[in-house]
Amino acid sequence: QVQLVQSGAEVKKPGASVKVSCQASGYTFTSYAIYWVRQAPGQRLEWMGWINTDDGNTIYSPRFQGRVTITRDTSATTAYMDLSSLTSEDTAVYYCSRPGGGWRLDDWGQGTLVTVSS
């Protein structure tokens, strides 16, 4: 079965960067993109961007453009989301997700809590 397993919780200081990983299994990694979505405490879901795991092309939300970098390692069937210049407003749970057709998000990782605090 499809599994997306994310890295563990992180605590970062303002101004730092964080890199969250998402290891995929149960399907052909390069046949599906990986999306990243975040959710601040008590807040809505926010789409951050996605990566074509086959060719590495990326699309980012304008809100995060310039601060987010999504990459992948096909040999490790793992996608990564790197967010820089962190502020307290970046404290959130970050999810990776595997899409199906029609711009839907079929499968989700368990989420990674990133806390930004001085």
Added chain:
Amino acid sequence: QSALTQPASVSGSPGQSITISCTGTSSDVGRYNFVSWYQQHPGKAPKLMIYEGSKRPSGVSNRFSGSKSGNTASLTISGLQAEDEADYYCCSYAGSSTLVFGGGTKLTVL
């Protein structure tokens, strides 16, 4: 890219039906038939309930249905059950390979 507009909360009694609206613009909900709905229980990852406006993934109860009219999509849950109490989010394709989520709606089963 502004968030889609959802009511903050809705409620209903067991067995009743409720509808959650999701209002976008002619650039997202109104232009594309790619609205999806997600259920999220506290502390859990979202779960896909409806895609392409009205299609249900395998395993999702037929008590959940979706529709769209103009710039507004809707999720209807019939025969409310206690387990339906959760947050619900709509999401629309917004062109140029981007997505936009709604603000979320908290469903309370009375």
